[in-house]
Amino acid sequence: MFSWVGFAASRAKAAGGLFLTLLALVAATTGIIAGTVGYTSAAATSSAREAVSLDRGLEVRTRLAHDPAAQARLARQIIDDTFAPAPVEVEEASADGDVTFTVRPDAELLQPDDLPHYADGADRLRLELRATDVAVSGVFVEGDLAEAASVAARNIMVSRALGAIPLSVLVLVTVLAVMQVARLLANSREAQLSLLVARGASARQVFALSAAESTVAVVAGAGLGLGAALLALRAVPFGAAQWPTTLGAGLLCFAGTLAIVLGLLVVQVRAAVTPGFDADRSGRTSRAVTGATLAFTLLAAGIALWQLTRAGSPLMVDDDGGYSVNLVAGAAPALLLAAAGVVALGLLGPLGALVTASTRRARGAAAFLTAAQSSRRVTIYAAPVLLTVLATGAATTAAMYAGTSAQLRDDLTAVADGAPLRATLAGGDFDVDVPGVDAATPVWIVDAAQVGDASVPATGVLLAEIRDVVTAPEGMRLLPEAEPVDAVGDSIVVPPGTAELILTVDAGLTLGADDLASLDLQAEDIRHQLEEMDETGGEWVDEQLAFIVGDTAERLGRPMELDVRLQLRTLDTGDAEPVSAGPTTLPGPEVTYDEETLTGHGAQSHEVHAEHVIALDPGRRYVIDALRLINSSTSGWPRGVHASLQLTTGDGESLLADTGGWASTTATTPELAEALLGEGEQGPGDIRPVLDTSGPTWRLQAHDTDDSFWGSPISAANTPAGPSPTDAEGRGTGSGLTARVALTPAAADAAALGVGDTFELQFMNRRIPAELVGIVDAVPGRTEPLAALVDMASVGAVFASSGDAPRPPSELWASTSEDPATVAPRLAEALGGAEVRVGGQTSGTDPTAAARLIFWIACAGAVLLAVTGIAAASAAMRADRRPEVAVLRALGMTPRSQAWSRAMELAGVVVASVAFGLVAGWVVSRLVVPALAQATVAPGQVRILPELALDAAPWAGLMALGAVGVALVLVTIGRQVRAEALDDEYREEVR
Structure with missing residues (x-):
């Protein structure tokens, strides 16, 4: 007796390989996407709590009121209201008539969205307390909670926004993988559907049967994937608490996958029940669709790239200061990779025909057969090609982004550090001999200088010494190319x-x-x-x-x-x-x-x-500027x-032999005096x-x-006075010396200056002549886009010509070949307990860390999906090409040759796709990675053009993972084909 349930079970058993592939595909995509979304939330929570840890807080100090209990209650109420809805803990301590309220974030309840409230509340707290009974004889609020929370909030918002970009790549690969596997499954059922329709089955019955089979596979896969994601998140800090977010992402993934599968099923059933619906014997429709798809994909990719290039960043700043993704610009990596995949599909046929022609005269049949089959079966190989190109390109782009963004962060850190060791000077002798210090030089920090009409911060250095100390990222120009020049002028050498x-x-x-x-x-x-x-x-x-x-x-x-x-x-x-x-x-x-x-x-x-x-130091070179x-x-x-x-x-x-031009503005010369006396x-x-x-x-x-x-x-910079006391005094004509200055490009543009131009520099409360000797990418020790680097040797010459001297240096910068952290205490002790900062110790969260990890997770998912797609294609071809095995065996082709030919057929397609994907990944990286990396640079910081860098280890790991998966598929194919070739039992499908 006929049973739809039994028939469905028989159909599923016959296509078990494809159903298992679909199930595995849905499980992988659901688990990866849901797990990635959950991990993003968990990482944001961890970063938020780390950024405002227990040592980040505020201390509110005031005098103790007559009613301390009422004062404390009012203070707690105002503090809670100021930071609401962010949770805070308040501790009270009193001594010597003062009371101190210590305000800290509640680490157990803190969420990432609370960070802006902490920053805003810390800024407003003093104003809120000052006008109340809490403040007795004034109120003092101290602490760095506002800055820490503000930086952390920005970094987390940037990280969240950037995380959407790799997720878009993963979603694209997922959609294409599901579509390709579902299409392969539908193609394998096409004959069965036609037979059911021919025997009187209605479209509704056929659709219900196929939909039930597919739904079972999708539901089972989504359940497995979601369960695996929830279990994996339990091992991540704060991951277990993200189950609502993870569940929501899993359900969306399930709904989207099921919609794709059912949508393709509707098209297939309609084609089966409608005569001539899918007839395309000439192939014109197929070529038109392919051309339209290619044109549409290239157009979308071009628009997205144009938006990204025009904006310079995929991130947008909202009216409330938050960050979001420009959806069009953010989709540029995914659309460019998709365009590469479509181009690869379009080239697959011509390349296959070319290889077929080149192997036609080969001695054996295996090579020619491999090339011919690859060229003829473009439709079946579409899934492996497309998914392999996307996976390889995405992995290469992720590796480029990870390496480039990390290198950019290191470069910004190196520029901000200036030197491996920076000691703050508070007077005293800084010419010290410290074991482990290879070189040291004084540095002058001037926060307010003026170049022409542009106000810029300036850093004074000794160009002859700073080159041995400064930490300059590779490829960046932090010092002018002009060599130090002795500022002598008319001084006595x-x-x-x-x-x-x-x-x-x-x-x-x-x-x-x-x-x-x-x-x-x-x-x-x-x-x-x-x-x-x-x-x-x-x-x-x-x-x-x-x-x-x-x-x-x-x-x-x-x-x-x-x-x-x-x-x-x-x-x-x-x-x-x-x-x-x-x-x-x-x-x-x-x-x-x-x-x-x-x-x-x-x-x-x-x-x-x-x-x-x-007495002089014979090892130094001196000039005398004035007496x-x-x-x-x-x-x-x-x-x-x-x-x-x-x-x-x-x-x-004699040192005074050539000083005939020297004079005092308040003294006259013998010639002028004799002329007056002669009168x-x-x-x-x-x-x-x-x-x-x-x-x-x-x-x-x-x-x-x-x-x-x-x-x-x-x-020599003075003219003499007239001989009579009623005559005018002489004047300072200037020494002719100029301060040598280098500017960042932004500062030079703001001051409208070019190399070689002279201008007036306001420096250390003096206006002195200066010359622009170079343009630098950034000034060591500063991340401002507008900054100046001043040669203090030339400044000292200009000051000395008028009898003045620059103020003492602000810092001592030093380099070391040892670990800077071990040398820092010795340097601090030698300088009398000075504060020494060690370079390379960045503060705050890294906004690119989570995005890099999401990129890697997305790429790992893409690789797994590509392997799944390859396995699905091989399973579909096994049933479709079963008669071919018997025919080739009858023609004398050995089972081993057939196995090798089938495996090499798929391997050749995969290798070609990997090569194309590598090229596509490199091209896409060149186009989008610099903008993605620079998106994390905070506003108001110098813009560094990042050099592409490959994070090789994870990339090689992903490539190895994909290679292992493909190798397993190839081994399986070879064994199956060999077994079919050795099978001498009569079968209906080979009749």
Whole structure:
């Protein structure tokens, strides 16, 4: 008796291989997709709780109120309301009249969506408490919860958004795999469906029978896959709690798979019951459909790639600050891979025909038969080709993305670090010898500088030393190509190797005839003034006058301290500091007068000869930018000062021989002074200080009361003053030296500057001339897109030309060939307990880590689906080509040759598909991976053009997994074909 149930069981048994393949396919896709979605949620929860761990919190401090209990209740209520709905824990502690509330996230209840509330609440908490009774005499809120939560929230949102991209690839592969396997299953049933229809079965009965069989396979596969996903997530931290999300993803996958299978079944049943519905004897319809599919896929891929290229990133920032995926741009990898797969299908037939033609004259039949069958059975091989291209291309793209994104993160970390070790300096000597430190250099951190009209942060370095210290990612230009140039200008160059300088001073104090006559006149004037004041007689006048005249003579005889200070600059480092040669004591003149009349003043001067030695480091190169003459004492009465200065090296070489252009802005020259005296309108006492720098011996004529001259710089950057005190002073013309600056591309564009341009640089509260010597990709130690790198050796030269010096360095950067973490404590101790940061220790969560893992999971699923598709195709061909085995055996082809031919037939298709997939993966990676990798870079950071890098180990693992699966399929095919060839039993299907 006929039974539909028995008939369905017989049909399922006859096509058991394909049904098992469909079941395995559904189980794999459901398990992978549901597990991936669940893992994404679990990883987000883990990252969120790790980012705001127990050491991330806030401390709220204020004075203890009169009612501490009410204060505590109000504080807890405000804190809970401020952070709501994010859960927090509040601890209270009081001491010495103060109360401290410690606010921490509740790690047991924290969810990723709570992070924005933590960031917002931490920013607002002080304002919320300040206007309440909680704040007694003010309230202080300290902690880094806001920053940590904000960074973690952004990273998790970026990770979630990026995770949708590999999922789209997996969904695409899943849809195509299910469609191909379902189509193969339908093709294997086509004859049976036609027979059922011919024997009177209705379309509804045929559809119900086929739908029941397929539904059983899909339900069983989805149940197995979902169960496996739930079990696997139990081994993942916080994975068990994600069962609702996992269940929802599994049900969606089940519904989508069932819809695809039933949809194809509807088309098949309609074709079976409608005469001529699927007739395409000429093949034109098939070619038209193939062409339309190719055109549509290429167009969709082109649009998606255009969107991705135009936006520069698949991520979009929403109005609320969240991140989402631009669906069109995010689909670019999947659509490009799909386009590659369709192209591969289109090339399969022509390539097969070409191989067939090339093997036609081969000695054996196996090679020709293999090529011919591959070329003829394009429809059956469509599933293996398409799925293999997609799997291989996806794996290659994932490997490129993983390697490139990790390398980009390492590059950003290296740029932000600047050097393996960075010590914060707080003054003191930083020239220390630390075991394990290979090289070290000072660095100046200037957060506010101005290049032209553009405000940029700047980092000052010594270009001659920083190259041995800085950590520069491969292929990035962090330092200008221009070599360091000695900033000499018109400064005095100290010969290399000089160990000491000798300063010779010949000087004295004098009182001229006019000065002595003035003393007599002053005595007479004072006498008259005293006589007018005197009411007792002349004796008091004589006593007072004798005291005043004697005191004046004593003051005029006081010694004067003359100090010569050299503005000495080290060329290699730019360090400039005033170096004192040591004071020279000039005895005052001995003043005499008639003690009876208190007039008749005279003076006896004394000359001084002194030599001072200035010790230098012979291993350094020095220049002298300026000199200053310092008068550290005065008599209050103008005394003449004459001095001769000579500066030589220890070998006797004069350093003042070529200084004829040096001058002081408050002193005149002998030529100008003689011209004024020649006019006869003014005497020597009415002339500015006269400084003669025209020869190797400098000569000075001045008064000790010329305050504007003493201490003023004498350099080549000055012009002399006019001879008369009423004339204008000289001016600083500038040394002609410029600060050497390199800018990032964004900074150069903002300032509208090109290499070689000069501009005004505001640096360390000074405006100095500068020159742009190079464009750098980024500035070491900074991730801002707008930044400047300043050569401090040139800055020191510009500052020194005006008698100034840059401020002390901010940090000491060091490199080491050892583990930086072990060298850091030694460096900190040598610098007196300075804070030392070790490079390479990134903070915060990695937004690309979860996306990379999802990519790998998706690719593993794609590889498994590809192997499943290959197995399904081989199962379909086994039944379809069973008669072929007997025919070939009858023609004399051995069972072993048949097995080898069938296996090589499939192997050739798979190898060609793998090769095409590798090329497609590389092309797709070139097009989309840089944008995907840069999508994780936070706004406001420098843009680094990533170089493609392959994460080889996981990629090789996936390729090996696929190779093992294909090898098993090939071995199985070979054994089955050989067994069929050896089977001599009569069978209906080979009749």
